[in-house]
Amino acid sequence: MTKIHFSEIQTESKIVKAADLQIELxxxxxxxxxxxxxxxxxxxxTDPNPLPVQKPxxxxxxxxxxxxxxxxxxxxxxxxxxxxxDGNVLLLGALATDATVILDQNQLSGRSDAGDIEWFMAFxxxxxxxxxxxxxxxxxxxxxxxxxxxxxxxxxxxxYHAIDEPALHKIFDELTDLPxxxxxxxxxxxxxxxxxxxxxxxxxGMVALAEKIKSTGRRxxxxxxxxxxxxxxxxFHDHPDWFLRDERGRFVSAGFNWGQPLYAxxxxxxxxxxxxxxxxxxxxAWGFDYLKLDFLYAGALKGKRHVDMPREAVYRESLRLxxxxxxxxxxxLTCGTPILxxxxxxxxxxxxxxxxxxxxxxxxxxxFYNFAIPGTRNAIxxxxxxxxxxxxxxxxxxxVYFESMENSLxxxxxxxxxxxxxxxxFKATSDLPQWMTKDEYEHLRSYLNTNPEIRQAGRYIFEIxxxxxxxxxxxxxxxxxxxxxxxxxxxxxxxxxxxxxLRIFKMLDDRTLRKRRASL
Numbered sequence: 001m002t003k004i005h006f007s008e009i010q011t012e013s014k015i016v017k018a019a020d021l022q023i024e025l026x027x028x029x030x031x032x033x034x035x036x037x038x039x040x041x042x043x044x045x046t047d048p049n050p051l052p053v054q055k056p057x058x059x060x061x062x063x064x065x066x067x068x069x070x071x072x073x074x075x076x077x078x079x080x081x082x083x084x085x086d087g088n089v090l091l092l093g094a095l096a097t098d099a100t101v102i103l104d105q106n107q108l109s110g111r112s113d114a115g116d117i118e119w120f121m122a123f124x125x126x127x128x129x130x131x132x133x134x135x136x137x138x139x140x141x142x143x144x145x146x147x148x149x150x151x152x153x154x155x156x157x158x159x160y161h162a163i164d165e166p167a168l169h170k171i172f173d174e175l176t177d178l179p180x181x182x183x184x185x186x187x188x189x190x191x192x193x194x195x196x197x198x199x200x201x202x203x204x205g206m207v208a209l210a211e212k213i214k215s216t217g218r219r220x221x222x223x224x225x226x227x228x229x230x231x232x233x234x235x236f237h238d239h240p241d242w243f244l245r246d247e248r249g250r251f252v253s254a255g256f257n258w259g260q261p262l263y264a265x266x267x268x269x270x271x272x273x274x275x276x277x278x279x280x281x282x283x284x285a286w287g288f289d290y291l292k293l294d295f296l297y298a299g300a301l302k303g304k305r306h307v308d309m310p311r312e313a314v315y316r317e318s319l320r321l322x323x324x325x326x327x328x329x330x331x332x333l334t335c336g337t338p339i340l341x342x343x344x345x346x347x348x349x350x351x352x353x354x355x356x357x358x359x360x361x362x363x364x365x366x367x368f369y370n371f372a373i374p375g376t377r378n379a380i381x382x383x384x385x386x387x388x389x390x391x392x393x394x395x396x397x398x399x400v401y402f403e404s405m406e407n408s409l410x411x412x413x414x415x416x417x418x419x420x421x422x423x424x425x426f427k428a429t430s431d432l433p434q435w436m437t438k439d440e441y442e443h444l445r446s447y448l449n450t451n452p453e454i455r456q457a458g459r460y461i462f463e464i465x466x467x468x469x470x471x472x473x474x475x476x477x478x479x480x481x482x483x484x485x486x487x488x489x490x491x492x493x494x495x496x497x498x499x500x501x502l503r504i505f506k507m508l509d510d511r512t513l514r515k516r517r518a519s520l
Contacts, residue, residue, distance in 0.1 A: 001020050001021065001022055002016060002018035002020065002021040002022070003021070003022050003023075004016065004021060004022070004024075004121065004439060005023075006023065006024055006025060006026050006090075006123075009023070009090070009121045009122065009123050010123050012080055013120065013121060013122035013123075013129070013132050014120075014121045015118055015119065015120055015136070016118070016119050016121070016373060017087075017116050017117065017119070017271075018110070018116060018117075018119060019052065019111075019112045019115050019116050019494075020109070020110065020111050021109065021110045021119055021401055022107055022108070022109045022110075023090070023092060023107065023108045023121065024106065025082060025090065025106040025107060025108060025424060026084070026106075027084060027085075027106060028048060028081035028105055029048050029083055029084055029090075029103070030047075030048070030083055030084060031045045031046065031047060031048065031083040031485060032045070032046060032047070032048040032080065032081075032082055032083070032103050033045050033076070033079075033080060033081035033082075033089075033091075033385070034046060034051075034074055034075065034076040034080065035076035035077055035078065035079050035080065035101075035339075035386075036065075036076065036077065036372075036382065037064060037068075037077040037338050037339070038297045038336055038338045038339065039334075039335055039337050039339070039349070039350040039353070040062075040063055040350060040352070040353040040354070040372040040383050041063060041064050041065070041077075041372055041382075042371040042382055043386050044371075044380045044381060044382065044385050044475065044477065045083070045385065045459070046074075046228075046477060048082070049074065050072055050074055050355075050371065051074070052369045053069060053070060054069075054369050054371070054372070054494045055368040055369065055370060055489065055490075055492070055496065056368070056495075056497045057493070057497055058256050058496065058497045058502070059255055059372075059373075060255070060299070061252075061253050061254050061255040061262075061298075061301060062254065062255030062256075062262070062336070062374075063370070063372035064372065065077055065100075066301070067443055068100055070187070070448065071102065072104050073103055073104045074102070074103045075100055075103070076101055076103060077099070077100060077338070077339070077340070078093060078094040078097075078099050078339070078340045079091065079092065079093035079094065079489060080092055080093075080098070080102070080103060080108060081100035081126070081129070081130075082103065082108055083126070085253070087125075088123060088124055088125065089112045089123070089124070089125070089126040089129055089420070090122070090123045090486035091120070091121070091122050091123075091129040091130065092108050092119060092120070092121050093112055093119070093121075093133045093137075093296075094110060094117060094118060094119055094120075094340070095117065095118040095119065095120055095136055095140050095338055096112070096114065096118060096140070097114065097313050097315075097316060097338075097341045098112060098114040098117075098310040098311065098312045098313060099111065099112045099113070099114075099142055100113075111177055113310055113311075114310040114312075114313065118140075120132070120133050126459065127456070130388040131388075131391075133388075134389070134391050134392060135391075138343075138344075138391070138392055141340065141343035141344040141392075142343065142344025142345075142395070143344060143391070143392050143393065144344070144346070144347050144392075144393050146392065146393070146394060148425075149348060149426045150180075150181035150182045150219065150290065150331065150426070150427060151179060151180050151182070151427045151428070151448050152180065152181070152182040152184055152290075152427070152428035152429075153175055153178075153180045153182070153183050153184065153428070153429060153430065154183075154184040154185075154186050154221070154223075154292075154399065154428060154429075154430050155171075155184065155185055155186045155188070155430065156187060156223070156399075156430055157355070157399050157401075157430035158399075158430040158431065158432045158435070158457075159188070159431075159513075159516070160186075160187070160188070160513055161187045161188035161488050161513075162188065162303060162513045162514065162516070163185070163186070163189065163201070164188075164201035164202065165201060165202045165203065165204060165209065168185065168209070170299065170520070171433075172212060172213060173216075174432075174433045174434070175433065177445075178433075178445055178448065179445070179448045179449060180218055180292045181218060181219055182218055182219045182220045182281060182331075183213045183216065183221060183223065183293060183472075184221030184222065184223065184224055184290060185209065185213075185219065185223065185326075186223040186292075188201070189201070189202055189206070189209070189222075190437040191232040191233075192229075192230060192232055192234065192235075193227070193228060193230045193258055193260075193262070194229025194230060194232050194233030194234070194235035195234050195235055196224055196279060196282075196283075203453070205289075206222075206286040206287075207286050207287055210222075210286050210287030210288050211287060214287065219289055219290050220286040220287050220288045220289065221288060221290030221291070221331075222283060222286075222290070222291060222292070223292045223294060223461060224279075224283070224291070224292075224293060224294070224295070225293070225294045225295040225296075225336075226265075226267050226276055226279055226280075226293060226322070227264060227267065227293075227295065227296055227298040227299040227318070228254050228262045228263065228264060228265070228298045229258040229262070229265065230261070230262060231260055231261060231263070232260060232264075236263060238290075239271070241269075242265055242266060242269055242275075243263045243264065243265060243300060244263070244264040244265065244266045244303035244305065245265060245303055245304050246303055246304060248470040251263050251392075252264055252301050252302070252303040254295070254297075254298040256499065256502060257295075258506075259502065259503045259506045261499070262295070262344055263296070264298035264299070264303070265298065265299070266303070266305050266306055267299050267314060267315070267317070267318035268305045268306040268307035268309065269305075269306040270306070273318075273321060276322055276325070277322070280323050280325035280326040283326070284326055284327060284330065285421065286500050289327075289329065289330045289331065290330070290333070291326055291330055291331070291332055291333065292333045292335060293322070293333070293334055293335065294335040295335075295336045296315070296335065296336050296337040296338070296342070297298035297336050297337065299314065299319075300312045300314065300338045300341065310377055312338055312340070313341070315338060315341050315378050316341040316345070319334070319341070319345045319346070320345055323345050323346070327353050331348070332345075332346045332347050332348070333346065333347065333350070333396060334346040334348070334350065335349075335350040335396075336350070337349060337350070339351075340515065343392055343393065344392075344433075346393065346428065347393065347394055347396070347515075348393060348394035348396050349389070349393055349394070349395060349396060350381035350396045351382070351383050351386040351395045351396065352378070352379040352380070352381075352382040352386065352397060352398060353371070353372050353373065353374055353375070353378045353379050353382060353398075354374035354375075354379065354398060355374065355379040355398045355401075355417065356375045356376055356379075357376075357399075357401070357406060357407045357408055357409065358375055358376065358409070359376050359377050359408070359409055359410075359413050360375050360376075360377040360378070361375060363492065364378075365377075365378075365478050365479060366479075366481050366485065366489070367485065367488060367489030367492055367493075368489060368492070368493060368496075369478075376409060376413060378476050379397065379398055379417075380397075380416065380417060380420055380471060380474040380475075381475050383395070383397040383398075383420060383476070384398075384420065384460055384471045384474070384475060387424070387456075389421065390424070390425075392487070394425070394426055395424050395426060396424070396426050396428070396515035397417075397421050397424045397426060398428070399430045400414070400417050400418045400421050400426045400429050400447075400448070401414050401417065402414065402431050402436060402440045402443055402444045403431045403432070403435040403436040403440050403520070404437075404440070405436075406435055416469075416471065416473075416474065418447060419464060420471065422450070422452055422454065423454055423462050423464070423469075425454075427447070427448055429444065431444065435520065452464045452465040453465050455518030458470075460472045460475055466472055
């Protein structure tokens with residue numbers, strides 16, 4: 001254990017090489033910055049106390065780092081920062097993958113799972129120390145050449161997986177006069193999760209779908225999740241030896257979605273590597289050059305691999321191979337990704353959980369204390385606490401909403417989300433023209449064409465063309481549930497760990513989705 005005295009970093013930043021190190025703080029901090037593992041994991045400034053373990057546990061593999069979720073002290077992946085009564089901040093950040101930072105009262109500790117690594121330490125004003133950390137990360141991980149991010153329409157938040165060829169063709173034609181550069185096809189086109197071929201809803205095939213998009217003058221975008229598979233997929237059935245297992249030989253859980261357990265590919269297996277490279281080349285051959293790869297955390301789950309390597313280093317290597325296979329001219333967006341291992345390898349990164357047509361649900365926020373579940377407040381909270389990543393790559397805050405037909409957000413809440421996307425300089429929506437009023441449609445057009453001046457005036461305060469915008473209202477965490485409310489939350493969390501319960505909820509969601517689809 002390498003011990004660092006606070007006085008050593010009080011006047012200038014410091015880089016130390018160690019497997020484990022500890023900084024003795026001058027006092028217990030008033031706030032602590034905890035940084036979640038992947039896109040959807042909570043990143044927030046909170047009081048320096050442990051947070052309740054979020055529920056249901058079945059979602060831990062796809063929402064948090066399962067290796068630290070039960071750590072009793074406040075912690076985060078790769079970095080942590082302590083704020084003191086004078087407003088100054090001490091930041092401890094890894095300059096390599098496979099690292100955790102833990103706060104234990106007045107001690108800030110860094111722990112590496114990959115032996116000796118470099119650690120960055122700095123004390124001072126928050127914006128300054130984060131900027132210095134970002135500079136060091138850029139040196140080691142690389143940065144991307146940042147041209148303007150494309151303006152994107154995606155199918156997910158309007159139709160979810162209920163897409164088909166006729167519906168998308170109709171929508172593409174109706175979007176003709178809006179200034180989108182990319183039309184992105186999301187989940188619902190594939191045979192199964194793991195079987196990345198056009199299903200029967202797309203009888204003309206993927207080449208024809210890409211050609212239809214390009215005929216409108218836009219780039220063709222496609223969603224896929226190449227590092228996971230469901231048990232029903234042909235991939236899982238034909239190649240069970242390709243999947244990650246634990247020390248007992250059981251398949252490692254990658255969470256639960258699509259009404260099924262998810263499993264993670266072992267990307268160190270040479271046949272998996274060849275398959276991933278071929279898949280990226282196939283998608284490009286179809287004609288898609290905007291690729292959104294999702295559920296990528298699966299590549300960094302702990303397990304017994306064909307080649308024994310630190311799990312995040314393994315994941316970074318898989319991204320490198322896929323990036324190389326898709327070509328430098330492709331626009332590569334990562335989602336559900338561990339943050340640091342993806343730096344320098346993708347053009348853009350989702351930096352918060354999915355938005356939703358609701359601001360916040362009492363069940364998720366209070367009873368489950370789960371801030372990775374889709375919801376607009378959850379998305380804004382984590383994104384605004386990851387804006388420090390902006391110098392390294394394009395940061396994706398997810399889509400914004402304008403229509404009110406299928407949306408419960410207030411005008412003020414939608415405006416706050418729109419303002420955040422302006423700060424991020426990444427504009428995307430899923431709104432359908434036929435669901436928007438004439439005013440909403442013109443508002444969207446004007447929004448897509450605006451290019452405001454942005455200035456940060458405080459932790460959560462920005463000036464957008466001189467207009468003051470404060471995101472503070474979205475960042476606070478609720479009080480923890482107590483008494484009967486806590487018991488009710490524990491019961492619901494327990495219930496949510498059963499597959500049959502989640503399948504019932506999926507059936508209800510699918511019924512609602514069919515009604516939405518019928519409105520087209």
